[in-house]
Amino acid sequence: MATVRLSNISKTYPNGAKAVHPTSFDIADGELIVLVGPSGCGKSTLLRMVAGLEDITTGELSIGERIVNTLDPAERDIAMVFQNYALYPHMTVGKNMAYGLKNRGIDKATIAAKVDTAAQMLNLTEYLDRRPSQLSGGQRQRVAMGRAIVRDPALFLFDEPLSNLDAKLRNQMRIEIRALQRRLNTTAMYVTHDQVEAMTMADRIVVLNGGQVEQIGTPSEIYRAPASTFVASFMGAPPMNLIPAHYNGNGTVAVGSLSLPIARPADHKGEVVLGIRPEDATIGGTTPFKLDLIEELGANRLLHGTIDGNAFTVNAPNDDQPLATDLTLSLPNDTLHLFHGESGVRL
């Protein structure tokens, strides 16, 4: 258990490519922080710098009381779960879990006890003598978790640990990992490109794009008030509808020939991007909506169509009623988001 502090951490590769721009945030004791972003956004690089697998170009990293910039990965008191599990194929499950402890000079009885406890926690007791190749994907994932747990580290690092699992198992392991992390109350840093994983697991989310932090906040903060059009479109499924519009400062935005009242006054005048979550729009109102396609999701259905020529999606409850192609929508003005037309920053 420890607080982790990143101050102005950046990464520049020898060829001059900037993978991570100076980034600062703290991870509180016992907190699970999720780094999320599209591929190439620098999330894995950031995690690997914390792990010590990648050199830190500038900035200072501390885990607990120690500044760990120059320490080897083995000396940082961390444990990492890899995307492809990275188990030692020549060792049994038990030995895989014990290996890190053995190298830290812990006596055999303690190691055996720790491995047993972890194996019980993860339902792996009967597999302790098997090799990783004899296990299923989900079981290997558990062994990788077990290897991290037995170490009882100051910080857990997860590098897209669920990406190699099928959808059903992924949902199950997501809950298990979250529950385990709560129970052990170990600080954790979790990298994923899956926004659902980020929303469901995180205490706080760090959204990264192009090596830069777009927003740091709790899942609901990120959902309620995305800091930029990037965050708005990346977080949430289906993504927020973004429509180019014009704001004239008198309390209305103009989308083509339509005019929508907006409650929040903004200083900015001119081109804006109007954002509306698909679940915030409801059928029946004053805004004309042309329906093109319906996606059935069971409890809900997604209505894909256009408002004044702009693609728009509505997430409506499924009442099994047939829908006409020309509908009207109500867009409550307290659910409208406004972003700067050029920079995409929230207004």
Added chain:
Amino acid sequence: MKRAAFNHRLLPVALLVPQIAIIAIFFYWPAWTAIQSSFYLEDPFGFGSTFVGTDNYTRLFASSEYLKVAQFTILFTVIITVFALGAALLLAVKADKVLRGARTYRTLLMWVYAIAPPVAGFIGVMLFDQNIGPMTDLFNWLGHDYRLGLNYMDTAFAMTITSIWIQIPVNFIFFLSGLQSIPQSVKEAAMIDNASPTRRFWETTFPLLAPTAFFLLIINITYALFDTFGVIDTIVYGNPASNPMTLVYKVFVDGFRGNDIGGSSAQSVVLMLLVLGLTIFQFRMLERRIHYT
């Protein structure tokens, strides 16, 4: 295993014929002839042969010269295998870690592989040449009167070094590709689990190289036993009698220089059994213990 279905009965047979013919003509037939003639005493001028039972074999194992050659062969094989594998592994591990100019470095190390073995052997021999060899000069400078082809130990040394040198690139390529096929994440997991690079290598990297290493072990033993013929021939061609040689070279010397076809055949039968044993050892003993996937 994938099963192929043929509509015609003769087609699969026809497809197999070339392979079977090659094996039969170039392997089974000579092998059978060797076994047969090992029980005969052949007239040196080819006028006839007499059945002598196991005489050729008893004579072979009673011969102190044969046992001396056998002894040298074992020692020669062990030394070549150990050093060719060891040096190649060291080079591969170092080459795997090179970050800058890695391609050039690796290509240079592999280059030797592109040289035909007899040429490589000849270059090796030139290094030890009595008149122009830099190795001879080096030994002289160190105070040792190096005499290739006259002194038993000196000749053995040149043979061994040259043979090792030729074999290193092959081993290097296999070890390097073996090292590069180890998942990066496994190496990284080991970096987090174990602070000591040396122990990390022996406990996590080397076991994953074991299938490669075992394959190379067999290849190198086979090489040292059989494929060093060219090197030995280049070195001791003029005067085989008082010089070190391997069992395979002795088969040639006794059979084609000494015209003792029967004795030479008996020797090749012994070698055949050795290869058979080696093959069984490869398939039975070790292979199943070192494959993980």
